[in-house]
Amino acid sequence: MRLSRWFTPSTTASAHCDLPCGVYDPAQARIEAESIKAIIAKVEGNDDPDFRTRAIVIKEQRSELVKHHLWVLWTDYFKAPHFEKYPQLHTLFNEATKLAGATGTKGALDAKVADQLLEKIDQIAEIFAETKKA
Amino acid sequence: MRLSRWFTPSTTASAHCDLPCGVYDPAQARIEAESIKAIIAKVEGNDDPDFRTRAIVIKEQRSELVKHHLWVLWTDYFKAPHFEKYPQLHTLFNEATKLAGATGTKGALDAKVADQLLEKIDQIAEIFAETKKA
Amino acid sequence: MRLSRWFTPSTTASAHCDLPCGVYDPAQARIEAESIKAIIAKVEGNDDPDFRTRAIVIKEQRSELVKHHLWVLWTDYFKAPHFEKYPQLHTLFNEATKLAGATGTKGALDAKVADQLLEKIDQIAEIFAETKKA
Amino acid sequence: MRLSRWFTPSTTASAHCDLPCGVYDPAQARIEAESIKAIIAKVEGNDDPDFRTRAIVIKEQRSELVKHHLWVLWTDYFKAPHFEKYPQLHTLFNEATKLAGATGTKGALDAKVADQLLEKIDQIAEIFAETKKA
Amino acid sequence: MRLSRWFTPSTTASAHCDLPCGVYDPAQARIEAESIKAIIAKVEGNDDPDFRTRAIVIKEQRSELVKHHLWVLWTDYFKAPHFEKYPQLHTLFNEATKLAGATGTKGALDAKVADQLLEKIDQIAEIFAETKKA
Amino acid sequence: MRLSRWFTPSTTASAHCDLPCGVYDPAQARIEAESIKAIIAKVEGNDDPDFRTRAIVIKEQRSELVKHHLWVLWTDYFKAPHFEKYPQLHTLFNEATKLAGATGTKGALDAKVADQLLEKIDQIAEIFAETKKA
Ligand code: NI
Ligand code: NI
Ligand code: NI
Ligand code: NI
Ligand code: NI
Ligand code: NI
Numbered sequence: 001m002r003l004s005r006w007f008t009p010s011t012t013a014s015a016h017c018d019l020p021c022g023v024y025d026p027a028q029a030r031i032e033a034e035s036i037k038a039i040i041a042k043v044e045g046n047d048d049p050d051f052r053t054r055a056i057v058i059k060e061q062r063s064e065l066v067k068h069h070l071w072v073l074w075t076d077y078f079k080a081p082h083f084e085k086y087p088q089l090h091t092l093f094n095e096a097t098k099l100a101g102a103t104g105t106k107g108a109l110d111a112k113v114a115d116q117l118l119e120k121i122d123q124i125a126e127i128f129a130e131t132k133k134a
Numbered sequence: 135m136r137l138s139r140w141f142t143p144s145t146t147a148s149a150h151c152d153l154p155c156g157v158y159d160p161a162q163a164r165i166e167a168e169s170i171k172a173i174i175a176k177v178e179g180n181d182d183p184d185f186r187t188r189a190i191v192i193k194e195q196r197s198e199l200v201k202h203h204l205w206v207l208w209t210d211y212f213k214a215p216h217f218e219k220y221p222q223l224h225t226l227f228n229e230a231t232k233l234a235g236a237t238g239t240k241g242a243l244d245a246k247v248a249d250q251l252l253e254k255i256d257q258i259a260e261i262f263a264e265t266k267k268a
Numbered sequence: 269m270r271l272s273r274w275f276t277p278s279t280t281a282s283a284h285c286d287l288p289c290g291v292y293d294p295a296q297a298r299i300e301a302e303s304i305k306a307i308i309a310k311v312e313g314n315d316d317p318d319f320r321t322r323a324i325v326i327k328e329q330r331s332e333l334v335k336h337h338l339w340v341l342w343t344d345y346f347k348a349p350h351f352e353k354y355p356q357l358h359t360l361f362n363e364a365t366k367l368a369g370a371t372g373t374k375g376a377l378d379a380k381v382a383d384q385l386l387e388k389i390d391q392i393a394e395i396f397a398e399t400k401k402a
Numbered sequence: 403m404r405l406s407r408w409f410t411p412s413t414t415a416s417a418h419c420d421l422p423c424g425v426y427d428p429a430q431a432r433i434e435a436e437s438i439k440a441i442i443a444k445v446e447g448n449d450d451p452d453f454r455t456r457a458i459v460i461k462e463q464r465s466e467l468v469k470h471h472l473w474v475l476w477t478d479y480f481k482a483p484h485f486e487k488y489p490q491l492h493t494l495f496n497e498a499t500k501l502a503g504a505t506g507t508k509g510a511l512d513a514k515v516a517d518q519l520l521e522k523i524d525q526i527a528e529i530f531a532e533t534k535k536a
Numbered sequence: 537m538r539l540s541r542w543f544t545p546s547t548t549a550s551a552h553c554d555l556p557c558g559v560y561d562p563a564q565a566r567i568e569a570e571s572i573k574a575i576i577a578k579v580e581g582n583d584d585p586d587f588r589t590r591a592i593v594i595k596e597q598r599s600e601l602v603k604h605h606l607w608v609l610w611t612d613y614f615k616a617p618h619f620e621k622y623p624q625l626h627t628l629f630n631e632a633t634k635l636a637g638a639t640g641t642k643g644a645l646d647a648k649v650a651d652q653l654l655e656k657i658d659q660i661a662e663i664f665a666e667t668k669k670a
Numbered sequence: 671m672r673l674s675r676w677f678t679p680s681t682t683a684s685a686h687c688d689l690p691c692g693v694y695d696p697a698q699a700r701i702e703a704e705s706i707k708a709i710i711a712k713v714e715g716n717d718d719p720d721f722r723t724r725a726i727v728i729k730e731q732r733s734e735l736v737k738h739h740l741w742v743l744w745t746d747y748f749k750a751p752h753f754e755k756y757p758q759l760h761t762l763f764n765e766a767t768k769l770a771g772a773t774g775t776k777g778a779l780d781a782k783v784a785d786q787l788l789e790k791i792d793q794i795a796e797i798f799a800e801t802k803k804a
Binding site for chain 1: 452453455456459
């Protein structure tokens with residue numbers, strides 16, 4: 001996530017209920033992706049098999065949360081005009097959620113995969129920030 | 135949340151699994167509290183009774199999330215030395231979680247109660263930020 | 269859902285874990301959408317306000333399940349070649365999940381909205397069936 | 403599940419909320435049981451220990467879903483007259499849910515156990531179909 | 537629940553994971569049913585419509601928990617010899633779970649229905665206690 | 671849990687919804703902690719690696735439930751006057767929930783850790799019982 005994101009005032013802090021409350025924020029997905037990256041780093045330095053089991057289970061849950069937070073943004077925050085203006089948005093979300101699934105952070109214990117996921121989330125966050133300014 | 139929080143670099147973005155991944159962030163609780171405040175504002179401008187029902191249900195869920203995120207910080211992030219250095223921390227967390235419960239945002243549709251909750255979270259966030267710098 | 273779907277042999281019955289087990293089926297989303305339609309019909313014939321509250325709560329949950337089942341298909345089942353062959357697929361899924369959200373069956377107690385949701389799911393199911401045959 | 407089930411028109415597609423919406427369908431339990439069978443097959447052809455961990459975790463969740471869907475049918479769909487007409491129904495449900503538990507698909511990675519579970523679900527589905535016709 | 541239950545030593549305190557850990561206790565279902573009864577009493581003394589909405593939502597969740605805890609006992613704790621010795625057990629569980637559903641505490645705000653549910657749970661608890669002594 | 675707890679009449683059986691229904695009971699946390707102790711005992715007598723995986727996963731869930739039940743007591747049941755009368759209460763809850771986390775029963779397969787958790791819960795239960803009598 002680029003530093004720019006963190007300079008927007010706190011009123012953009014956002015969530016995702018479907019009232020909708022109108023509060024959305026890519027930070028929710030990013031926090032979980034950061035967690036995944038940290039989990040992978042911890043497993044590398046720890047060869048207790050029970051710890052590895054716990055790490056895989058928790059990484060599975062965190063990956064599912066990434067997918068959920070991204071899906072909510074894709075369906076609930078972004079509207080038809082956004083998809084027209086950013087034609088790459090569908091593919092971006094589809095690839096990002098795949099990167100948090102079986103072919104991504106769920107199926108792998110690989111820091112590079114976590115980095116790819118973080119990068120995709122940042123690309124989404126940048127478009128999100130642009131639409132907020134508009 | 136004071137602006138200062140938003141200027142810390144993105145590596146402080148944090149989550150709460152209990153591996154622990156080591157990533158924690160008061161922003162998770164704050165995002166849900168912002169959502170509660172927005173829900174209350176929306177109900178004020180909408181007298182459809184079905185919408186009010188939905189708002190109460192969703193406010194209930196968001197309040198529960200606030201409580202959960204705060205409990206995780208209190209138990210998992212803060213350690214004995216923190217509680218020694220910040221003797222008000224226990225009471226702060228206890229009051230903040232009560233403010234997201236039946237005597238707080240669950241039981242009321244009152245913007246002032248949401249503001250009190252946000253303020254408590256900001257006080258926690260400030261101590262959290264200090265411990266991160268330490 | 270066109271009758272044709274129901275004539276495919278039971279081995280196409282499918283689910284959505286992200287091992288992945290390889291079992292997927294649009295029937296999961298459709299069952300929940302049928303439930304939403306039935307809930308709306310029941311509310312029309314029942315003016316007990318407590319029943320209406322329960323119906324709104326349950327409709328909210330069923331709508332969320334529709335969204336979840338569709339998101340899983342969009343991310344986990346469909347691959348890049350599918351999106352190339354069916355360029356309308358992204359929009360179809362985005363509109364279908366919106367139809368189960370605040371601007372769809374969550375926000376309304378309207379049989380017509382439930383029918384629109386069912387129709388979108390059937391369009392997805394038809395493409396799904398074609399890809400299974402391929 | 404016998405082919406006959408799949409030839410019934412889509413209006414029998416069903417779910418399980420407890421409004422009740424009136425929509426029930428043994429397919430929900432069967433889809434999860436099919437998933438369990440597929441998971442077991444995948445583990446047999448894959449000796450990565452992390453994959454095995456994920457498979458066991460997901461099989462646990464899918465088995466719990468089978469139990470839940472069956473319990474809902476037993477309590478919410480079937481009424482006293484059904485239990486009178488089909489005196490074997492209680493035992494059938496009790497054995498089927500046990501087959502998805504610790505002494506069944508939760509505790510084993512055995513295709514034969516998954517097949518036994520599927521067979522029990524099919525026996526339930528057949529009685530279900532008969533009661534729908536009545 | 538008869539007083540006798542509460543005099544059994546604490547080692548009978550029990551839960552319901554499906555490892556299985558071997559710890560089961562009808563108290564889990566009873567606690568939720570007591571909660572339902574208390575919720576109904578509170579609604580009688582409070583005519584705030586928002587409070588009523590919250591009460592209905594929470595009563596729905598507590599009723600679901602009763603059903604779940606009872607289903608677990610029926611499938612996971614009780615074995616074939618128990619059902620032979622107590623032929624009324626299937627019907628008892630089926631009626632108890634129905635009493636926590638749409639035709640029971642979910643669908644009604646009626647203290648008498650809550651009492652009927654509590655009574656059924658006590659009947660189950662008595663048989664449970666007998667099987668523990670055996 | 672001291673025997674004394676079990677001699678209090680059944681009307682103290684309690685739960686934890688946040689209506690609030692007013693029903694609270696440390697037994698909920700204790701039942702899950704008993705389960706954790708039983709899980710650890712079972713793993714010691716069973717060297718099947720798949721069983722160990724299941725045990726770790728289920729122990730994780732049961733530990734999370736202990737934390738949740740304790741957090742609810744700390745925030746929802748205990749009020750300011752209690753914390754004044756029992757100044758050790760904050761630390762007791764903080765330590766008890768830590769004992770069910772990564773540095774406690776989640777991170778270890780150690781009967782002694784489970785015993786420490788049970789002891790802390792009993793200390794809380796004793797104070798709870800005193801406040802009930804008051
Ligand atoms: Ni929201
Ligand atoms: Ni974490
Ligand atoms: Ni699957
Ligand atoms: Ni239903
Ligand atoms: Ni257990
Ligand atoms: Ni309660």
